[in-house]
Amino acid sequence: xxxxxxVDAMKAQGHDVISLGAGEPSGGAPAAVNRAAAQLHNAxxxxxxxxxxxxxxxxxxxxxxxxxxxxxxEVDHESVTVxxxxxxxxVSSFIAAFDVGDRVGLARPGYPAYRNILRALDVEVVDLPAxxxxxxxxxxxxxxxxxxxxxxxxxxxxxxxxxxxxMVPRDDMRRIATWCAExxxxxxxxxxxxxxxxxxxxxxxxxxxxxxAIVISxxxxxxxxxxxxxxxxxxxxxxxxxxxGLAGSISLCPPAAGQYAATEAFSTEAYAESDAKVAEFARxxxxxxDNVDRLGWRHAAPADGAFYYYAQPAEKxxxxxxxxxxxxxxxxxxxxxxxxxGVDFDSVDGDQFIRVSFAARYEAVERAIERIVEFDxxxx
Numbered sequence: 146x147x148x149x150x151x152v153d154a155m156k157a158q159g160h161d162v163i164s165l166g167a168g169e170p171s172g173g174a175p176a177a178v179n180r181a182a183a184q185l186h187n188a189x190x191x192x193x194x195x196x197x198x199x200x201x202x203x204x205x206x207x208x209x210x211x212x213x214x215x216x217x218x219e220v221d222h223e224s225v226t227v228x229x230x231x232x233x234x235x236v237s238s239f240i241a242a243f244d245v246g247d248r249v250g251l252a253r254p255g256y257p258a259y260r261n262i263l264r265a266l267d268v269e270v271v272d273l274p275a276x277x278x279x280x281x282x283x284x285x286x287x288x289x290x291x292x293x294x295x296x297x298x299x300x301x302x303x304x305x306x307x308x309x310x311x312m313v314p315r316d317d318m319r320r321i322a323t324w325c326a327e328x329x330x331x332x333x334x335x336x337x338x339x340x341x342x343x344x345x346x347x348x349x350x351x352x353x354x355x356x357x358a359i360v361i362s363x364x365x366x367x368x369x370x371x372x373x374x375x376x377x378x379x380x381x382x383x384x385x386x387x388x389x390g391l392a393g394s395i396s397l398c399p400p401a402a403g404q405y406a407a408t409e410a411f412s413t414e415a416y417a418e419s420d421a422k423v424a425e426f427a428r429x430x431x432x433x434x435d436n437v438d439r440l441g442w443r444h445a446a447p448a449d450g451a452f453y454y455y456a457q458p459a460e461k462x463x464x465x466x467x468x469x470x471x472x473x474x475x476x477x478x479x480x481x482x483x484x485x486x487g488v489d490f491d492s493v494d495g496d497q498f499i500r501v502s503f504a505a506r507y508e509a510v511e512r513a514i515e516r517i518v519e520f521d522x523x524x525x
Contacts, residue, residue: 148473152483163505163513166483168307168452170369170504172422175415178370181406193401198393200227200377200404207408208377214411215339216350224380226388227404229396231337231363231376235262237395238359238378241387242331243268247298250291252283254455254491254498256307256335271297276494281309281446281455285320292328300325303335304348305450308490308500312342312449315349322354332358337376340367340419342450343427357381366451367419368410373403426452429503429510436514441521444498452504455487457497458521465524468496480520482513 148166155162173179185191199205205222212218228234235258243249245267251259252275260270271291275283283302291297302321304313313321318334325332334351339362342348351358363376380388392398409415433454437445441459448454457463458472466472469486476482485502487495503510 148477148483148485151477155477155481160481162477162481162483163509163516164483165501165503165505165510165513166485168366168502168504169371170366170422170426170452171506171509172369174370174373175368175410175412175418177409177412177415177418178368178406181409182402185402185405191405196398196401196404198396198398199389200225200399204404204408207411211411212350212352212379215347216353218350218352220352220379224382224385226378226380226392227399228376228378228392229399230365230374231335231361232258233374233392233396233399234361234363234376234378235259237388237391238333238361238384239263239266239268240391241384242333242359243299248295249299249301250288250297250330251301252303252306253493254281254306254308254487254495255301256303257489259301259335268299272493274493275306275309275311276491277444281306281311283311283313283317283321285317285324288321289324292330297328297330299331299333301333301335302351303338305338305342306446307338307451308453308485308487309446309455310448310451310453311446312348315346318349318351319354322351322358326355326357334358334360336360337363338366338451341423341426341452343430343448348450352379357383359384364407364410367423368415369419369422370403370407370410373407374400375403375407425507426503429505429507430454432507432510433501433503433514436518439518440514452502454501454503455490455498456501458499461524462521463497469499470496473499476517476520480516482516482520484517 205225209220209222212220248269250271253272339348360379365371442456445456473484485500487498
């Protein structure tokens with residue numbers, strides 16, 4: 146987010162900056178959602194007072210219906226909690242599920258907010274390496290080994306993963322969920338990138354195998370609505386009282402206007418529009434893959450889903466700069482392209498990796514690649 150701030154500052158100074166940094170889709174919300182929002186905000190629209198703390202019933206019902214549509218899962222709307230983004234869901238669920246001193250396993254590299262929130266709650270974070278040695282895939286055997294060494298209380302799994310884009314195959318998700326249930330480990334499944342996948346299904350939900358798991362999702366990625374700050378959680382029954390109390394205490398309620406408009410995200414029109422954007426992500430992803438040799442990127446993650454490419458820069462780059470923090474700063478300063486160094490995602494090996502977001506438009510990514518290639522050519 147610091148880099149996002151730097152990009153904004155450079156743009157304010159008149160520079161033409163291309164951001165391959167933030168994980169926010171171009172194009173915005175589906176048209177049906179925007180139309181609904183426009184109608185809500187006209188002169189005859191409603192007064193936006195507080196909604197129920199767990200979200201409006203129509204939106205909760207629409208989310209429950211979404212699980213029938215995508216996963217063939219029957220979900221009671223009472224199990225759905227609408228939150229202020231997935232971030233609100235992470236905070237509430239972590240407080241509800243874990244106590245001070247609990248041990249929670251995380252794949253490394255992984256989304257840094259998990260680690261930051263858990264540490265703020267005095268929960269011990271247990272690294273589960275999922276880097277080059279495992280082709281960036283989560284290893285269930287390593288999970289069992291870590292638990293045998295000292296028992297875990299929780300496990301957070303993201304599929305597709307941020308920053309790598311790797312996915313947990315269906316059989317592996319079944320094994321993880323079953324293992325967690327058998328060993329008394331609370332599974333938290335981050336499913337916010339479901340629907341943005343390449344050459345496979347939309348993603349496997351943990352609730353297909355274990356209703357004691359916490360499932361977290363969001364309107365931010367597949368529907369292109371990051372600034373609307375709307376996410377949701379599927380609550381295990383034993384956590385419902387705590388989550389309900391926390392939701393009312395932390396944010397009172399999710400954004401009211403967004404909730405009313407977001408029901409349209411589950412319309413046939415909005416699904417089709419979002420799928421078309423995923424097809425465009427696939428085209429842009431292929432553009433990146435086609436230019437990997439020119440860029441000299443190595444040891445890349447598979448990028449099965451989401452809109453990220455996680456890789457090591459060319460050897461000459463690391464020899465010149467030593468780490469990707471300084472390299473990314475140089476690319477932003479001289480080539481006016483924003484890349485994200487891997488240090489936030491991996492405190493051990495991340496300074497040797499970069500994350501590229503191809504959520505920007507195809508043409509923007511195409512121009513950014515040319516700028517990076519030109520800049521790198523000046524390094525000997």
